[in-house]
Amino acid sequence: MRRALKLTRRGALGVVGSVLTSALLDGCGGGSDTSSAPGSQSLANPQPAPSGPQTQSTVSVSASVAGAIGAGFAGLSYEKNSMAGPRFAPNNADLIGLFNRLGPSLLRIGGNSVDETQWAPNGAGRTSGEVAPSDIDALAGFLQACGWSVLYGVNLATSTPAAAAAEVAYAVQSLGSSLYAIEIGNEPDLYGGNYFTTWSLEDFEQLWGEFRTAILQAAPKVQLTGPASAGNISTWTVPFGQHVGSSEIILLTQHYYRGNGQSASSTVAELVSPDPNLIADLATLKAGAATIGVPFRITETNSFYNGGADGVSDSYASSLWVIDDLFNIALGGGTGANFHGGGDGDGYTPIADNDGVVVEARPEYYGLLLFTLAGQGTLLQTSVAAAGLNVTAYAVRASEGGLSIVVVNKDAVQNLALSVDTGQTVNTAALLVLTGPALSATTGVSIQGAAVAQTGAFAPAAAYTPTIAAGVVSCYVPAASAALVRIT
Helix, strand or coil: CCCCCCCCHHHHHCCHHHHHHHHHHHCCCCCCCCCCCCCCCCCCCCCCCCCCCEEEEEEEEEEEEEEEECCCCEEEEEEHHHHHCCCCCCCCHHHHHHHHHHCCCEEEEECHHHHHCEECCCCCCCCCCEECHHHHHHHHHHHHHHCCEEEEEECCCCCCHHHHHHHHHHHHHHHHHHEEEEEECCCHHHCECCCECCCCHHHHHHHHHHHHHHHHHHCCCCCEEEEEECCCHHHHHHHHHHHHCCCCCCEEEEEEEEEECCCCCCCHHHHCCCCHHHHHHHHHHHHHHHHHCCCEEEEEEEEEECCCCCCCCCCCHHHHHHHHHHHHHHHCCCCCEEEEECCCCCCCCCEEEECCEEEEECHHHHHHHHHHHHCCEEEEEEEEECCCCCEEEEEEEECCCCEEEEEEECCCCCEEEEEEECCCCCCCEEEEEEECCCCCCCCCCEECCECCCCCCCCCCCCCECCEEECCEEEEEECCCEEEEEEEC
16 A cells, blocks of 8 residues: 655644644543532533433444544645635735644645646746746745645646646745645546547546656656546546556545535535435445555545535535535545635635635634544544434544544534443543534634634633543533534
């Protein structure tokens, strides 16, 4: 097997989940009295009972391994034309702060605009339709400031092997250890009719090979990924991977969206419902990647394509959706996902910005943050009994010890009176809750009562101290919320 994601020289800080969880949970009243039954303890910061109906529910955690969450799992993705503006610059302190809050992780530069962007070795920079050396230098400074790595895309459809090779050679020099790998083209399975009259997988494999040869002549040590398909996993992604093999790519890459943002069926209810298509696609990718001998990653994803569904992709529901999405990708064998974004429209983007100037952290960002706070480690199998409600639960055992339980209650009415049976001795427990005014709300999202500031600053209230009895942790998970329980 080839290596999975390796972060920059700051990778030693990569256990971001455990570091932040320790700071926000164990450091915020994380202890718990274990002397008596639930409801009768003297708790440092007891959780108030939510108003409205309650459903008794149980989450059971087994010792069986179900997957893993490694460094840089939750990443971001932006269009290549982002480099023509001031977004990725070492002085963009607010965006750096918001990246820092989630990172270090992996930034992917690509999207549809990658195949419309030309290399301009003598360009002035910040010019639409081209990328100049100064643009790559600005990206390098940004990455150094936030400690992220980059999967850097180059134009395949409308460029030449020589131009791509020259751009990669400069990127290798400028980005240094911040460069994770190169992606050649974007969604080549859709090139037919868009860029070429006749087009097939064999045509792509030949053209990709020509670009690869030129790139490696200019930058012999650079690593490549592919094919960054829009879909067509069994007929395009996996066959391509088998054609090039593990000697030519270090990562099999795929894109995935829940549906079409312009479709009437792309609703809040649809977004928070189970997604069997994702599960099936992950199974196909996992099996295919295993035959090739490389890991796989969803390098471009979000709720609904075509920019998202207005009032849905930017709603609080996206906070809960993205948690399930990330855990499903981990359970399905993926090494991570990059959530596409940018701009200040009504569709999807974790971070809203106006020409690079941060406007706000959108609801989706909060789901990414809660997932990050759960930490890295081994996923354990869980089971949920919640009277048939739309509830999911996940357990992460950190490599340095401790257990994080994430419970996502997508029912808009029923609160959960939750018991978590870990099957182990519990010494302490602490609880953070992600909430919003309503699934359709586009503002007012918080974690433990705190919003994430434009600068990335985040100061949640003290964690609740759940009750503990005989190894069972009891707490509430309000309607339409997600809870993170940290157990030691």
